[in-house]
Amino acid sequence: MPPNRFRTGRLTSSAVDPVIADLGFAAFAERNRPRYTLYAGARLSTGAHSSAAVEATLASAREGWQRLMSGPCPAAEVWGQLRLQVERQGERVAAQNPVLAELYQRLPHASADSVVLCRLLGLPVAEAAELMGVEPSAVEAALTAARRALPQLGDTEAPLRHL
Template identity: 55%
Template sequence: MRPRAALAATDLGFAAFTERNRPRYTRYAQARLAQAVHVAGAVEATLVYAREDWYWLLGQPSLAADVWEELRYQVRVLSGTASARDADVNGLYDGLPENSADSVLLCHRLGLAVGEAAELMGLETPAVQAGLAVAHRALPHLAKRGRT
């Protein structure tokens, strides 16, 4: 059994993680999913996953990457029933690798700095920059349109 102070610190860590990431996860899910109920469901399922596996996640090389992958999984499952409101967002995910599409969505569509997008996805900044470069080469019209 874990000491009470360790449990409290872990609970505080999860609460801080949730406080920081829920709004950004919600914005991402809103951009990918058409219905508000699906957005809430994807984010909630992701945070339940994180809470239930919090001790295990703390021991992983990148907690943020593992939870981000769960959010993407939840969004993929729900996007099968209803695609995004914005056809350009659908085009990103149809025409690019998922990391590249996420990089464009987060940086160009949602306005996150490259470093913030990398932190959110649990990646190094150069990985997000590479994802953006792939997008600019593969679908320049979609990548550029999101900068406005």
């Protein structure tokens, strides 16, 4: 007789079936890789560097997928890793976009990321929030803070041309 995996309606083991974990990661990667690549491409000057950042991020996520799934918000943790990988690749790139470099110098990362995702890449607030692992209201607040800190961002006809 197999061991009873249920006790008062809860699984007694915190381990996730490896096949299910692999499928979960594959779905996560398939959904997010294109958007991660857009973000990395906007921040870095070459496709090779943006691809390297995305692949390093997804490799790290795959390696720690079980741990990520037991945390409060896997998307937020992976987004933080992507930002870190983009910054690392950016250190290797001589010709970064100077407007975006200034944006990240003048704003908190969450605000700068929200501006890049929503204003530069044109993602809806809800999609940017999902990607970053935050609530849409956090993205709205970050965009508002960015507009206050950099009033020229309010010009929707010329987003991010000049800070």
